[in-house]
Amino acid sequence: MQKPSIPKGTRDFTPQEMVNRNYIFSTIKDVFRLYGFQQIETPAMENLSTLMGKYGEEGDKLLFKITNSGDFMNGLTDEELLERNSAKLINKISEKGLRYDLTVPFARFVVQNRDKISFPFKRYQIQPVWRADRPQRGRYREFYQCDVDVVGSDSLLNELELIQIVDEVFRRLKINVVIKINNRKMLSGIAEIIGESDNITDITVAIDKIDKIGLEKVTEEIASKGISQEAIAKLQPILQLSGTNAEKLTELKKVLADSEIGLKGVSELETIFGLCQTMQVETKIELDLTLARGLNYYTGAIFEVKAIDVEMGSITGGGRYDNLTGVFGMEGVSGVGISFGADRIYDVLNQLNLYPENTLENTQILFVSFGEKELMYCLPWLSALRSKGINAEIYPEPAKMKKQMSYADNKCIPFAAIVGETEMNAGKVMLKNMKTGEQKLATMEDILESLA
């Protein structure tokens, strides 16, 4: 006999865990709909050509690839096999992969369904994604993302709405968070000012780590990427910016005075901060220049949300991407979106134990009986209760009473309806309150009253 197991980085969810997860999903969904977003779904697998090259070199490695059906090695030459070049071979034996996020499949969806969509298109999507990452705390190989995106609108009002959604979702979930915000245009401007526009990716990836490894190590890392000492020297004051958001922006405006794109980034952020103030967004918003985010398709605002009371990677993230649909042949469609990491939110909620009392999803009443005749007697009662919308079940065989009562106990069922000869003769059931232990002969009306 083999021991059953599931793949690395995947999880089963028990009924109790599903109740908790559904609480998260429905909270998020409710807020999405409140802002006029509509749901779509896309397939678990996409053509590999849709996914490859969208997440950088690292991302390509983390894609789960699906081998072709049938005898997929058949068309290969001996030379190709002997070469042992995995990257080259994979293209010959695999043409599908599991989706890595929801944003790229969404861009594909927009291009493919443009005739059915009117812009601006506001969609949400809650589905699992898969990454061949090495699992760790808060990091899984299969996890759910809850994405909201608007495409076909350049307005910064969209950024505001996304921030309001974050604000509302975490208020409802009772998680204290801070929203970190940055702008890719400002990062481009900085690279431009120090004369290293070509190396912007390396620079942003490195400065992203400043909190973790410190200024010195970051400087080292940037230098190792072949960036000049002169440029690094110019970078120093920018990395050490401090003060309020407004103070930081004022300082940045001076530094970026000669960079058109940099100033554009600053003014975008000013607008967003202004809008948030007007709309009285409660969540703390922090300009964080070190926030870079690896995904290289972002072009404007970049967001990240961190829980304050728990040690955990970011639980929500996103940004603006000006031309994601361009690679699929549809130019000039700008989008902005964020992704709630349901599994990390789930972990945070578990650690803080912030779940509401849930009783509604549970069975309300269990029928306990002693024989075939009693079972038959109960069936109409069950139907009647269910037609009133009451969750009811029956222990499906005449087991020992102790066993039936324990079953009710374990499932936290608040009422038991006990049925034997006496009850059948009276045309009633013995209704027992499992909490107080009280019981009485009851009619259907009595039951409905007790459960109300």
Added chain:
RNA sequence: GUGGUUAUAGCUCAGUCGGUUAGAGCGUCGGAUUGUGGUUCCGAAGGUCGCGGGUUCGAGCCCCGUUUUCCACCCCA
């Protein structure tokens, strides 16, 4: 992908210096109690010690490989 770490009953974990028949708690099942659950008491079932190889008279324990767990990188939700 790199480095470390872990694996013993369904679950959580003991297991001495390498020494005879591998233990506990919880859970499950049965009984005390044939119409009353949570508490209590008694009993039972349940193990190829992750897997494969090696060292040894002898391996749960030592060595090698492999898989898995968790952690730090990398990257990210």
